[in-house]
Amino acid sequence: MTDNVIIIDFKNVDKFYGSFHALKDINISVTEGERVVICGPSGSGKSTLIRCINGLEFHNSGVLNVNGIEVHENSPYINDLRQNVGMVFQQFNLFPHLTVLENLMIGPMKVRKSSRIDAEVTARKYLDRVHIPEQADKYPAALSGGQQQRVAIARSLCMESRIMLFDEPTSALDPEMINEVLDVIVELADTGMTMVVVTHEMGFARKISDRMVFMEEGRIVEVSPPDQFFTSPSSERCRAFLEQVLDH
Amino acid sequence: MSNSSKTLATVDGVSGTGPLRGRALPKPPPIKQFFDSKIVSTILYALVIGVICYGSYAGAQSMGYNWQWYRIPAYFYSFTDDGFQVGELLIGLGATIKLSGGSFLLALLFGLIIALLRLSGLYIGTKVAVIFLEFIRNIPLLVLLYLFYYVLGPIFKYDRITASVLCLAIYHSALLSEIFRAGINAVVKGQWEAASSIGMTKSQAYRYIILPQSIKFMLPPITGEIVHVIKSSAIVSVIAVGELTTFGRNIISDTYMSFEIWFTVAAVYLVVTLTLSIGVSYVEKHYAVKT
Numbered sequence A: 001m002t003d004n005v006i007i008i009d010f011k012n013v014d015k016f017y018g019s020f021h022a023l024k025d026i027n028i029s030v031t032e033g034e035r036v037v038i039c040g041p042s043g044s045g046k047s048t049l050i051r052c053i054n055g056l057e058f059h060n061s062g063v064l065n066v067n068g069i070e071v072h073e074n075s076p077y078i079n080d081l082r083q084n085v086g087m088v089f090q091q092f093n094l095f096p097h098l099t100v101l102e103n104l105m106i107g108p109m110k111v112r113k114s115s116r117i118d119a120e121v122t123a124r125k126y127l128d129r130v131h132i133p134e135q136a137d138k139y140p141a142a143l144s145g146g147q148q149q150r151v152a153i154a155r156s157l158c159m160e161s162r163i164m165l166f167d168e169p170t171s172a173l174d175p176e177m178i179n180e181v182l183d184v185i186v187e188l189a190d191t192g193m194t195m196v197v198v199t200h201e202m203g204f205a206r207k208i209s210d211r212m213v214f215m216e217e218g219r220i221v222e223v224s225p226p227d228q229f230f231t232s233p234s235s236e237r238c239r240a241f242l243e244q245v246l247d248h
Numbered sequence B: 001m002s003n004s005s006k007t008l009a010t011v012d013g014v015s016g017t018g019p020l021r022g023r024a025l026p027k028p029p030p031i032k033q034f035f036d037s038k039i040v041s042t043i044l045y046a047l048v049i050g051v052i053c054y055g056s057y058a059g060a061q062s063m064g065y066n067w068q069w070y071r072i073p074a075y076f077y078s079f080t081d082d083g084f085q086v087g088e089l090l091i092g093l094g095a096t097i098k099l100s101g102g103s104f105l106l107a108l109l110f111g112l113i114i115a116l117l118r119l120s121g122l123y124i125g126t127k128v129a130v131i132f133l134e135f136i137r138n139i140p141l142l143v144l145l146y147l148f149y150y151v152l153g154p155i156f157k158y159d160r161i162t163a164s165v166l167c168l169a170i171y172h173s174a175l176l177s178e179i180f181r182a183g184i185n186a187v188v189k190g191q192w193e194a195a196s197s198i199g200m201t202k203s204q205a206y207r208y209i210i211l212p213q214s215i216k217f218m219l220p221p222i223t224g225e226i227v228h229v230i231k232s233s234a235i236v237s238v239i240a241v242g243e244l245t246t247f248g249r250n251i252i253s254d255t256y257m258s259f260e261i262w263f264t265v266a267a268v269y270l271v272v273t274l275t276l277s278i279g280v281s282y283v284e285k286h287y288a289v290k291t
Ligand SMILES: Nc1ncnc2c1ncn2[C@@H]1O[C@H](COP(=O)(O)OP(=O)(O)OP(=O)(O)O)[C@@H](O)[C@H]1O
Pocket: A017, A018, A020, A022, A040, A041, A042, A043, A044, A045, A046, A047, A048, A049
């Protein structure tokens, strides 16, 4: 954060699904080591925005640079980019036909061409980091939701990415499992990794974020530091949204 | 995955693996329940088979047909002064299995290529695959065989065996490609996204993530297709390739035992295909427990 290197940079980005205008003139940059939390009502384009960052969706106009690579549909560097941008999904998306350890090792081995031994050492290291070393040989279906999501986080970490994206990592979890996952993410945040997180967990957001982003109807409506964001948001829509979320 | 939202193919046997699987069935009407009960249906089966057997027997009698069942075993095997001899029907069966096996393996390969082309998202790939598919599916197998033997054979200078294998392989690759496509599409989209998000290329994702998971959707209809290949292989007897059906026909023209031989040939096909189906359903259960 000291030298403020920009690692994600949206310039006038627009995105359409058919004729539906999902992202409207997005301008935001994220510096290395920064932690940005995005919130906003359902359908406001949060997932779309975050998925553009690693090219799971492609924007239609404007310029998006991530980790020194310009992201667009025909870029030959998309797979290189994705190796350096980890993503954690709402539905975990673990590979059900592989054991936990294999889930963690397949990326390093097949994509990074690490040796089996190196991949296993890395896998066990990150499994420790998410506090489930004893689950290594189970299949994902045998784990609780919270454990599965932690495996998914470890899978991304195994790629030694510089940037991590989280798209509502706790929304599919039973309430009693939310904290074990959030705790892991907070620990990660303390390591200084660049993070972009979509979440409705406002306490958690306040704890980890350097900047809060509020989106509505495909637009970024407000960007501010958490203190200001939670106490005196400048836009009316944002204030209404916060009241609603913090209420319950 | 621009076309992953397309509906699953509804090839025979594939539809059963669709999303409707878990839905509760409505209770059938009383009449159907009556006919579906074990006792009633057993009696019905026995009746039908009895009538067929009696009908053929009585019909043959009235024709003055001379039954010679005792000569049949010699066409499977015999012991002569030279020792154990394999009979023509067994040799024919061996040829049928080789022919079907070879065609099937080739069909698997072609079928996978067609399916991947179709799913490639490339305009030209999709079009080529679709045209191939429509072409093959809408030509009778017999005509396809004639094309391969009488037209392409002389042009590319290959023999009748090659013509048969190619024809069967191409014909079944079309059906298999639809099975592959349905199986691949049955893997949820999130798996593609997870594979991409760790930097896998499309072919790595297919190889390590998607295909291993789609196997379990594909296995039942694929085995159905093996049985299908064995059955359709009989058609090559029209260009006199030596296999079970051809051998049966040859025996008949020597001995005039058409009833015995056709019953026997049918029974041999039945034994082979039933054994296969039972073996596979065993493997499938085994598989299902594991994952
Ligand atoms: N693949 C798609 N095709 C067409 N429309 C889409 C597609 N994906 C998203 N949309 C639409 O784009 C809009 C934004 O979707 P997005 O998933 O980004 O919202 P979100 O803010 O993540 O919402 P949520 O909180 O419900 O996850 C929605 O109206 C959605 O219906």
